[in-house]
Amino acid sequence: MGKHRGKKGAQRGGAREPMNRDSNRGDWKSLTPAEKTNAAFEAYYKAQGIMSEDEWPQFIESLRVELPVTFRVTGSRAHAETINDIIKESYVPNMQNVEFEGKKYDPPSQLPWYPGQLAWQIEAPKRVVRKTEPFKAFQRFLVGETEVGNLSRQEAVSMIPPLFLDVEPHHYCLDMCAAPGSKTAQIIEALNPHHTTSTGLLIANDSDYKRTHMLVHQTGRMPSRGLIVTNFDASMFPAIKLSGGKNLQFDRILADVPCSGDGTLRKNIEIWSKWGAADGNSLHSLQLRILERAMAMLKPGGRLVYSTCSFNPSEDESVIAAALNNRPGKFSIVDVSAEMPELKRRAGMSSWKVGTQPESRKRELTWYESYEEYRKAVESGVEKENDRGRGLPSTLWPPANAKELNLERCMRLLPHDQNTGGFFVCVLQKAGPAVSNDAAPAEASASSSSLKRSATSPAPEAETKRARDKSPEADLETAAPSAEVTEGEATPSAATPAPAAKPEKKEKRDLSFREDPLSYVDPYHEEVKSLIERFKFKDTFPKDNLMVRNDYGDPLRTMYLTNDIVKDIIQHNDYTRLRIVSAGVKCFARQDSQQRTEIRCKWRTPVDGILEVLPHVGDGIVISANLAELRTLLEDHYPALDRFQDTEFKRALESRDMGCEVVKFEAGKSDGGELRLPMWLPVWKAKMSLSLMIDKREKSILSLRTFGEDICKPPPSQAKPKLTGGAATEAEGQGEGEVAEVPETEGEGLAGVALVGEAVENAVKSVEALDEEDAMNA
Numbered sequence: 001m002g003k004h005r006g007k008k009g010a011q012r013g014g015a016r017e018p019m020n021r022d023s024n025r026g027d028w029k030s031l032t033p034a035e036k037t038n039a040a041f042e043a044y045y046k047a048q049g050i051m052s053e054d055e056w057p058q059f060i061e062s063l064r065v066e067l068p069v070t071f072r073v074t075g076s077r078a079h080a081e082t083i084n085d086i087i088k089e090s091y092v093p094n095m096q097n098v099e100f101e102g103k104k105y106d107p108p109s110q111l112p113w114y115p116g117q118l119a120w121q122i123e124a125p126k127r128v129v130r131k132t133e134p135f136k137a138f139q140r141f142l143v144g145e146t147e148v149g150n151l152s153r154q155e156a157v158s159m160i161p162p163l164f165l166d167v168e169p170h171h172y173c174l175d176m177c178a179a180p181g182s183k184t185a186q187i188i189e190a191l192n193p194h195h196t197t198s199t200g201l202l203i204a205n206d207s208d209y210k211r212t213h214m215l216v217h218q219t220g221r222m223p224s225r226g227l228i229v230t231n232f233d234a235s236m237f238p239a240i241k242l243s244g245g246k247n248l249q250f251d252r253i254l255a256d257v258p259c260s261g262d263g264t265l266r267k268n269i270e271i272w273s274k275w276g277a278a279d280g281n282s283l284h285s286l287q288l289r290i291l292e293r294a295m296a297m298l299k300p301g302g303r304l305v306y307s308t309c310s311f312n313p314s315e316d317e318s319v320i321a322a323a324l325n326n327r328p329g330k331f332s333i334v335d336v337s338a339e340m341p342e343l344k345r346r347a348g349m350s351s352w353k354v355g356t357q358p359e360s361r362k363r364e365l366t367w368y369e370s371y372e373e374y375r376k377a378v379e380s381g382v383e384k385e386n387d388r389g390r391g392l393p394s395t396l397w398p399p400a401n402a403k404e405l406n407l408e409r410c411m412r413l414l415p416h417d418q419n420t421g422g423f424f425v426c427v428l429q430k431a432g433p434a435v436s437n438d439a440a441p442a443e444a445s446a447s448s449s450s451l452k453r454s455a456t457s458p459a460p461e462a463e464t465k466r467a468r469d470k471s472p473e474a475d476l477e478t479a480a481p482s483a484e485v486t487e488g489e490a491t492p493s494a495a496t497p498a499p500a501a502k503p504e505k506k507e508k509r510d511l512s513f514r515e516d517p518l519s520y521v522d523p524y525h526e527e528v529k530s531l532i533e534r535f536k537f538k539d540t541f542p543k544d545n546l547m548v549r550n551d552y553g554d555p556l557r558t559m560y561l562t563n564d565i566v567k568d569i570i571q572h573n574d575y576t577r578l579r580i581v582s583a584g585v586k587c588f589a590r591q592d593s594q595q596r597t598e599i600r601c602k603w604r605t606p607v608d609g610i611l612e613v614l615p616h617v618g619d620g621i622v623i624s625a626n627l628a629e630l631r632t633l634l635e636d637h638y639p640a641l642d643r644f645q646d647t648e649f650k651r652a653l654e655s656r657d658m659g660c661e662v663v664k665f666e667a668g669k670s671d672g673g674e675l676r677l678p679m680w681l682p683v684w685k686a687k688m689s690l691s692l693m694i695d696k697r698e699k700s701i702l703s704l705r706t707f708g709e710d711i712c713k714p715p716p717s718q719a720k721p722k723l724t725g726g727a728a729t730e731a732e733g734q735g736e737g738e739v740a741e742v743p744e745t746e747g748e749g750l751a752g753v754a755l756v757g758e759a760v761e762n763a764v765k766s767v768e769a770l771d772e773e774d775a776m777n778a
């Protein structure tokens, strides 16, 4: 997406930098179980009573043991179920009775509570996985499938909050603290269960600019026309204007807030030495502001999930209680005890303790029964306020009405209940009748919630002040800053007439935000016409929704497809005010072909966008191919057309002009390879040769997964073809008179493409790659 020109635009939050959950990683082996102690942690949680006293040994012991590897099968349903079957049928049977150093280990098992049984847990420790052949083979499979986006490594408990969001495809959703994006990916899946064109919206936000780029990368594995990535302090998230003068309100909001992260002790072992009661206390106010901002932006009847990976009531129940009490009667905690019944969870608490642990008193814990008692200690100099002259907020203590708030409906996940990390989840609902989005079509209301997904559900056929953060009580319309407006500055138009809908007033730009602008291409632009002609797009093709990263709607290098709600947002809000980092799906990339005037349509469909484009292409456009043809396309970078047998594939290509073709590789087993699901890939047709338009690395992965070996030859020449006098030179090893087509596809992945190969035994990835992935998905 838009180019990053510098870091200056990064949002500055007021609060001290909270711990990111993956910032404390340590090497699991660097501490023995006996070294995993922290006296203050133990004293603090023994006093809190988050479990009965006799469970303590089990709880603390479980925190000292390595966390099992867990992963989810991703993607649309048909696709996910096929991958699940491969795991069940091809791998699990080989992992029975694995013995290592005299001990037996079980094969991976499905998490019983996860909808559709699409999540798995490997109990065997990493060293067993690394050293025993059946687990090693499975590990290689995991790495390959994770690379292409079919699997996602994610902590089991981290999968829970998006499931309770109960997202439907027409919902407008906001993920307030989204990076690195594992929960964002789950929300996208729920918005696009069949990879159809969802009318819903997901704004994935993070205050850390660098981490928003992690989000863009992560969501690239599950592209969505309804996705916008923004870079804001969530407690100051701005009001978003829509056509008709309305402000956007959300059906679903996830506030997976920054927290002390002590629920991740099994993974982030440095927390053992660093943990202190002050962490949770100091994060409480930011967490409360984020939650209250979410409450203000939620529609009546809408659902909001608040979550932390901390056991600490300072970050959990006390935040919920304070937010509820600030808006009496407007929100309730939803009783979700009947949802995911197999998930073991503990009821939230309505009484807890507040303790301090200042350095000055050798980090000993001091408990305060009440806020008043604490203030007396401040006044007498026993307790110090922080360097900004602020002490602990009164909202840390249980309110007098705690028992009336139904805090027992909150959920605390404890590690010894089902061998997981720790987590806290609370599902809130705003009072009032549910308000539907104007745009929600009838079909979208058919529930596709991931919670309602069953293991046997039939598979569809195709795969186919600025903010006003100081006063969180205010409602959305009054809450968020409205941008400054200047009259009468028209946006310069492209060569052809400007797109119809333009904001009437142009907001002042925040020049510190350095991403590229966003605008829409005139649907009658010559380049759009060339696309429509090339792909014989049907009337369903959303030609009005082609977005580019410049001010003038110029289709220069890349065109993105967005859905209508994303377009509405982009057209009615200045992109710098919303700090939009990316939006939509990259659907068309210009093939560098300035010298080749005879190519009428210079655009190709990158792999990420092919499934978006597919439903709209005209009859007869998609060319079918078999595994022999895939083999040839993988072996050579630019195989001459003569290399292919006289099949329908070759005949179809011979009859086409130069340019991009969408090729469907049929599922099947032949020519030493296997595809379990059909796969659509872009192929560039030059005068006499073809080129598969995915990058070198992805070609190798595809080759390994389909043919069990890397059959891709090194590129004939890394050098770009010299262009002389308007004609490209011939590439080494090319057919006579052939133009060297060096596809500019670096970095384009196979994300979202339905491809499955069984034979991945020779995958070249090291096992450490999965550990890296762990860090990302903390």
Ligand SMILES: C[S@@+](CC[C@H](N)C(=O)[O-])C[C@H]1O[C@@H](n2cnc3c(N)ncnc32)[C@H](O)[C@@H]1O
Residues within 6 Å of the ligand: 013, 018, 020, 021, 158, 176, 177, 178, 179, 180, 181, 182, 183, 184, 205, 206, 207, 208, 211, 232, 233, 234, 235, 256, 257, 258, 259, 286, 777, 778
């Ligand atoms: C617990 S992590 C979120 C994990 C994420 N939801 C996932 O599942 O991958 C917390 C995130 O909050 C971000 N963050 C911290 N302070 C924030 C703020 N004031 N507003 C928005 N995001 C914030 C951090 O950069 C971090 O990425």
